[in-house]
Amino acid sequence: MTATDPRAHLQHNPLRHKIAIVSGGARGIGAAIARRLVADGAEVVIGDVLDNPGRAVAESLGPQAAYAHLDVTEHQDWRAAVELARATFGNPNILVCNAGVMFSSPFEKTTPEDFRRLFEINALGAVQGIHAVLDPMRAAGGGSVVVVSSVGGAVGIEGMSAYCASKAANTMIARSAAIELSQYGIRVNSIHPSRVDTPMSNSDAVAAVASPDTSDLPPLGRIAEPEDVAALVAFLAGDESSFITGDQHFIDGGRQAGYKYSATAARDFRR
Numbered sequence: 001m002t003a004t005d006p007r008a009h010l011q012h013n014p015l016r017h018k019i020a021i022v023s024g025g026a027r028g029i030g031a032a033i034a035r036r037l038v039a040d041g042a043e044v045v046i047g048d049v050l051d052n053p054g055r056a057v058a059e060s061l062g063p064q065a066a067y068a069h070l071d072v073t074e075h076q077d078w079r080a081a082v083e084l085a086r087a088t089f090g091n092p093n094i095l096v097c098n099a100g101v102m103f104s105s106p107f108e109k110t111t112p113e114d115f116r117r118l119f120e121i122n123a124l125g126a127v128q129g130i131h132a133v134l135d136p137m138r139a140a141g142g143g144s145v146v147v148v149s150s151v152g153g154a155v156g157i158e159g160m161s162a163y164c165a166s167k168a169a170n171t172m173i174a175r176s177a178a179i180e181l182s183q184y185g186i187r188v189n190s191i192h193p194s195r196v197d198t199p200m201s202n203s204d205a206v207a208a209v210a211s212p213d214t215s216d217l218p219p220l221g222r223i224a225e226p227e228d229v230a231a232l233v234a235f236l237a238g239d240e241s242s243f244i245t246g247d248q249h250f251i252d253g254g255r256q257a258g259y260k261y262s263a264t265a266a267r268d269f270r271r
């Protein structure tokens with residue numbers, strides 16, 4: 001890259017002049033996303049229902065971060081988070097709809113109320129977020145929305161019907177919004193991590209359905225770290241991905257590529 005290269009500034013602060021809202025940023029993937037966006041030069045409002053941990057993450061990031069109490073099911077909370085972003089940093093041009101909850105139970109015991117609760121937070125929470133940032137993003141001349149879905153939004157997982165259904169909804173919310181918001185320069189993508197090492201994936205709900213051995217691992221042989229996911233979000237949030245919208249992005253160590261039955265299964269049968 002030469003000194004006159006117009007993309008030279010992207011090398012160090014690719015998200016300079018970007019203002020982001022990250023829901024569910026108090027811990028896990030959301031906290032890693034907030035840290036990465038700040039490291040890349042963005043200013044970030046972290047929203048969560050866990051106020052003390054959320055504030056602590058924001059404080060650890062210094063003046064580039066602020067915290068808002070944000071229950072993603074509450075319209076007023078979204079309005080307040082957007083107002084905080086505008087008053088502190090300016091019109092937000094990045095939204096990461098990351099907040100989510102996991103729930104596990106056999107399909108036949110999963111009630112409509114269980115489905116409703118998961119949809120309310122995981123799916124409609126994202127819809128409310130996108131609605132809330134629409135005007136400021138338009139005013140900012142465009143933006144990027146990243147909706148955190150899951151591999152469970154593309155394939156079913158035993159014992160997680162309500163979760164998977166809500167995550168599949170994320171995909172089509174992102175795709176539909178991408179088509180209609182493209183006219184304002186707003187891009188919308190969904191991302192689909194496999195298992196990530198966070199409080200959610202280490203919860204009893206996951207332990208109840210996850211295999212205790214390593215046969216559940218994807219081809220790359222490990223579960224994801226929150227930072228792996230944050231790197232993808234940073235790319236989709238920034239201008240380097242300016243021609244990418246309405247797509248599903250898997251970050252799954254090869255999980256969607258297929259299955260390894262065992263380390264010795266790929267024998268050479270030509271011998």
Ligand SMILES: NC(=O)c1ccc[n+]([C@@H]2O[C@H](COP(=O)([O-])OP(=O)(O)OC[C@H]3O[C@@H](n4cnc5c(N)ncnc54)[C@H](O)[C@@H]3O)[C@@H](O)[C@H]2O)c1
Nearest residue numbers: 024028029049071072098099100150195196198199200201
């Ligand atoms: N951990 C995984 O294996 C995994 C895999 C694929 C996708 N995901 C998705 O990634 C996202 C983050 O998950 P995580 O693993 O970091 O989980 P986590 O439980 O560690 O963090 C989720 C955060 O969302 C917050 N939250 C929950 N309900 C909220 C609400 N109503 N309003 C605002 N915030 C709320 C929680 O307080 C928490 O801080 C979720 O959408 C999850 O479904 C996680």
